[in-house]
Amino acid sequence: MEPILRAQGLTKRFGTLWANKEIDIEIFAGEIHAIAGENGAGKSTLMKMLYGVYRPTSGTIMVDGTVMERWDAALAREKGIGMVFQDLRLVPAFTVLENVFLSLRQAGWKIDRQQLRQQILKRAAEYRLSVDPDVEVWKLDLGQRQHVEILKILLDDQTRIMIFDEPTSVLAPHEIASFLDMLSAFRQKGYGIFLITHKINEILAVADRITVLRQGEKVREFVKGEDFGEMDIVKAMIGEAEVRFDLERPLPEACSRSGALGVELRGVSVKDDHDRVILRDVNVTIEPGEILGIAGISGNGQKELAEVLYGARRSCGGSLFAGGEDITNASIARRIQLGMRVVTEDPVRDNVIPTFSILENMALVGLEMQCRRGDVDWNAMEEQLAGHREIEDLGVPAPERIAGTLSGGNLQRMAFARAVISHPRFLIASYPSRGLDVATVNAVHQTLFRLKRMGVTIVLISEDLSELFSMADRLLVLAGHTASGPYPVETCEQNEIGKIMLQGDTGYE
């Protein structure tokens, strides 16, 4: 049998980084081909090349046995390749129907609402997708949006291959089972399916073939029926045992708690940017000097919680207390005075002035202001900066570099270092290790522990459960519009936390 799509020697290079190197891959009608690998293994890059979004640096792509001279997204669509992206491709202000219409080129220049609505409802019923064609997309939750994305591909009659990019990351556990059933139904209909994922149990449940990528290279291919087990796949994915830096949790008696600031949330509710309540009635006491981990799939209110704590967003109910003081309506300036600091999830957007030098940026709630004749004394500030060891530990760029010319990783390190040297008493760190290399991640973790020893309360927001379990004292889990916990780390299992994380909307509206 001829594969629908076959690629040979696919290579993609971004500057000096080999995102993909010499990868051979193929897909037949009626099979589920899982692409497994850790974050950054090159799964998405590979799929984007097959879908025509990225132009391969080298390699050939064949459709039905014919080598494609030209390959782009439009041609890929024409040849029947559809992709459900991780960042869903929908216009939030449009209704489901309008979004579907835009994606279907063959639907003509004029919308036939009646007919399209019929089509949508028919397909939705066929695969048990819950979709109301006339509701605006921004009102839908992520799982429903995914259904819209899938509908777009199903309604295109040319579609033969479906690419799913981490589809289950937006789903709750009970949705995952029915999602996998749906994939099997697609297989039965004869679609070829690429499933990008790093979740082994999903792979084992549905995949007919598994390609494992590691650091941009194809390391192994498993075919269903061969003799392999869960551990074989895991080994292929993570390779040799990782170099672990020893992280020693500071002993309680080694920590000074006198300077730390405790914060209490009483019945706090928060709205997101769309004016919908995203967290309801959060009650938690953040003890002075603890590291409170915030677990949960991102988009469940982490950003909003951090903003409410820091005062960048008003809560829509409840009250906050810091060290006994009611700070519900206190300004950010007052919170800074109290010793609260934040590194947001996107420090380049929220914490950095692109036109300023690193030194000038470090002066914003970082270095102590030293003034001379009405102006900031930059020489003294530079000396002060040189006196902090974190600058070197965390690899902050030279003080005279202009922030706008530096990479996101550099700026992320700078924003973190700035919060650390600013004598914090309460630090909110959102995803402080995201996208950083192993050595720097280690430095970040060491620094957090040092802060803890010095008597700083830390709220650590992360998606990485192993990071949370090795750093935090207690975990608060955000899921389904509420916060559960906090659970002490010593007495709970990763699986339990994972289960709560993936819980759907229980008891919400």
Place this chain on the structure above:
Amino acid sequence: MNKERSAYQDFLLRALICCCAPLLLFAVLLLSQGKSPIAAYRTILTAIFGSAYGFGEVVVRATYLILTGLAASVPARVGLANAGGEGQMAMAALGTAVAGSTILASLPGWIGIPLMLLCGMLCGAAYAGVGVFCKLKLGMNEILTTILMNYIATYLISSLLFGILRDPKGWNYPQTVEVAPQLRLKSFFGTRMNAGIFIAVGASLLIWLFINRTRIGFTIRTIGGNQTAAVYAGIPVKRYQTGMFLLAGALAGLAGAIMVIGVEGRMRIGAGETMGFMGFLAAGMVGSHPLLLILSAFLIGGLTVAGNGMEINTGLPAATMQILIMLVLLTIMAVGGGKKK
């Protein structure tokens, strides 16, 4: 090294295009109407440099343009746009003229002149206050509101000058009563040039120092660089924005006051027209840099004066010169701002 040099050459090339392209296009325009571009350019030069009076006019215009340009530049530093310099200047001129002929009329010059200037600044700031209120409290687009307020100011002033504020001894001409003579600034060299230019240049120096060499200026630059980051740094952004917008109104008001006490001696209909708009554009031309603004103000001021000369000499309307000014601005935008950084 090589790269730097090519960036430098690139800059020169852009600057050259900005200088030549508008002149060429304008020449084509003139030729299409059967006018000689060479004669026109000669007219421009003689209008500006041909006589002390002409050059004095350029200085007078530049005075207004520097101040209204500052009125646009200062809010730009905190992420706001003030397109209302026109209305702020006009309202201030009216206020100053009225004050100068009534409550301040009997004061001696040494105290009266500063009070006149202060009066203008207060009027300008008050009028700008409406705009910044609409922006920060009501979330309205400040460019649209300030432009609308310019029209409102124009008609309001017209109705007053034709109505209750008309000078009863002014031959029915729509203008206010003249301000007391000791409140006027002296003119130099038989032109209309006056001390106002020193005030304007001084203001732009002070603003530059304020923004670049003070601690508050650092805060202001922070807000201009990234408002979200400024909020996260605990800076009361809205309070600074309000302050800077009012300062802008005061600067435009200063232009109005200088116009009354330095040149006109009273408020008359049409006085200082388009100076607010042109100041906004002069600021846009140099990316709101307070010192470079002096240059662009002189350039635009010179060209508007030349427009009048052109009307007399070639019979073309003065607005023709507006085409040349806008061609310069459009070229600068099209080649990516030769002066940006």
Place this chain on the structure above:
Amino acid sequence: MSELTTILICMISAGTPIIYALTGDLIGQRAGIISLSVEGSMLCGACVGFMLASSTGSLLLAVLGAAAAGGAIGSMQAFLSISRKSNMMTTGFILIFFAQGLTTFFGRGQLGTSLGKSFSLAIPGLSKLPILGPVLFSQDILTYFSYLLPVAAWWALTRTRLGLLICSVGERPEVTEAYGYHPKRLQYGAVILAGVLAGIGGAHMSVIYAMSWANNMINGRGIIASSLVILCSWKPQRAYMAAYLFGLAQALQIFFQIHEVPVSMYVTLMMPYLFTLIALAVISTSKKPSMPEKLKIVT
């Protein structure tokens, strides 16, 4: 003719140019670009339209010329704010003055001349209706077309692929691009269309309403149209309400004249601007969920 009829007639004819510019700029804003330059497009349209109408006597030629002139200004706005990414408000501002200069320059021969010919065209039958007849159906072809324009724009923006694509550019250009369309080309189209429609509106001002050309005769109407888009919450079907509100403010002048209200002419001239400002202030107190996402960054 009764007083009410007179005021309503004036309201309609003053509102017509606004409908054109408003609908045009609304489409542009849905694509994420505010064209303050519709003011300039109207000026150019008024000038060119009048020149062609007085020299050829053909309304069709006048409208075509006005559309081309307005579109030319629109395409400059498009080039600078889309391809060169310059600040769209400043660009619009400069283009207004550019158009002012150009029209003063080229229109200097037309000053003081009056169009010998009226292009009004009563619709037989309908124009005999009481009140509605003279108000709505004894106007001219451009006015009749303006009755249809907002509805047509509404239909196009919500019912056709092109319209939805234009709106999607103002919301999520990356999605538009992912579907294989060109966001920039769509923006160009929308902004140039804004200029074209504004140009036609300008022609209505000079050829039909004033029947003469005067320097800077648009006098802020384009800027008002741009502002009124906000009042319409970016929904074209509301253009009638916004434009005729402006027309009514203008028609107050006649009311004052008839009743000899002792109000300065300049105060009545100020009314439309004040109305617009107050209307914007009132609408601003309600939320703006319908604002295109890309404009939220700008304003």
